[in-house]
Amino acid sequence: MAQQLTIDQINQKANQIRQDIIRMLEAAGSGHSAGPLGLADIFAALYFDIMKIDPKNPEWDERDYFFLSNGHTVPVQYAAMAGAGFFDREELQTLRKFGSRLQGHPERTKLPGLENTSGPLGSGLSQAAGVAYTLQYIDKQPHRFVYAVMGDGELNEGNIWEAAMFAGKYKLGQLITFIDRNNIQIDGNTEDVMPLEDLRGKWESFGWHVQEIDGHNVESVIDAASMSRAISNKPSVIIAHTIPGRGVDFMEYDYRWHGTPPNHEQAKEALTKLRTLNGKIKAGE
């Protein structure tokens, strides 16, 4: 287990994750920008504080599980894993390239530390629920938790609501899922494509404990996860409001960056923005 980091240190990890995302995507020449940047703070909180994991022993039998349901955001997970020590950061530059362990969408069998293979949307929550059910009812290990991250556009999928019913019925208290509520999907705003609201009401009516947080406030993320672990008689969902493209001002709020990587000039500018917090501080190396 790594030492406890301060909130400031975790924020710095999130900034490093964002810079790594920009470099990876530029090198790959394809991939998704907005979602991974928007998730950087949640992943920094998960990998550097919340989850009980051992990067040197990914199959540790006391670990918490993590399921990424919207696999296209995997650059943020790769960057967080590299930062946590699952593999060297140089390997991030192989993203999406032939022979790489870092596939365009995550494949469990390729990279130790991944718990699932995803990309086609809507199936991650069920898998997380399958582990949570096993821990709660069969193996009876109440001290282990299963975390999942889903996109909001992904909630269009019926498989998600099958899983929502299932976890609600069985009161899977060890299941804690984040929804990346960034309001964008490929064809536009989520409420235009297929409205999700009343999102809180939907999950509550399925028997879930619901929290809504600022997904860029690392302290809120950590507190919400802590609260979720304390709720033992219901599965927990944390609706994390995020800004797509967060940290790079010319990408923020713009759904056109959903499935596009930065080119060299854009990447250079993005890295400067990240190092200066969009011009608020002087760049330092």
Add this chain to the structure above:
Amino acid sequence: MRTHYPLRDDVFADDVAQEPTRAGFGRGLKKAGEADERVVALCADLTESTQMHHFRDAFPDRFVEIGVAEQNLVTVASGMARAGKIPFTSSYAAFSPGRNWEQIRTTITLNEQPVKIVGSHAGVSVGPDGATHQMLEDIALMRVLPNMVVVAPGDSIEAEKATQAIAQHNSPSYIRLAREKTPIFSTEDSPFEIGKAYVLREGHDVSLLGTGTMTYQLLKAAELLASHGISAEVVHVPTIKPLDEDTVLRSVRKTGRAVTAEEAQSAAGFGGAIAELLSEQLPTPLKRIGMYDRFGESGAPNELLDHFGLNAEKMQPVIQEFIHTTPQYHRELQ
């Protein structure tokens, strides 16, 4: 002519013992659960129909009711496999793998999780429920997936053995089962191994290759053909993938003609698998018996099998015509 494969003594009797293959699965699953506590079972609101209730009653803590949600059925199972379990999932084949193919592809086969997909009520012999419930495309859907094992047991005794073998086979697997009672031709002593085909009867004019419950119909057809002076070899191929190429090729090399039979679409299914094998390795005249690019319909099971040419009486003249109109290729008699 008999081979070393033990057939039941009463196999050709009018009152041959009959039982649905799903019944054998139900017994096999319970035994698999007794043998290995990692075995768990999940069902989508068809627990008695699929015969999972034997397991549920014996191991209530290892049975999960999923409700009518086949996508969730296989993805929850994928998660349980990640947590170290050996999950069996059951529904009607029309729904699983009919509805949830992508979830099976991504979270089970690409993800290399040893989840077992049990598709009951396959084929037209489902009967009165009609075409929606008569799954005919499952063999094709499952055998095209990398890493997937596909087994269609010939009778209930074999289904029981196959279920136990699949539980201990660390691979995604599909088991195809029938609703109706079908004749039992194997015995407790008959062999079953994943990936093996078995010569049930030796002959030299044609190889009759059967999978699932159609093997029995081919055995009977071979008897009828014998009375017309035709010597048919019958090969039972319960494992469609991985295919026992050696046994099939050895038989076809000897007879020079091949017929396949399955209670499924002949395209891309078992007949398709044999066509691929023979056309690449031993081009041979081939007749595929199955459903020819059409759906079933309501009716009594035996009425439907007869209507679609899937019983011995209807197969015999088809095979005879095939033999009389095609030359034997690659005949290599010793």
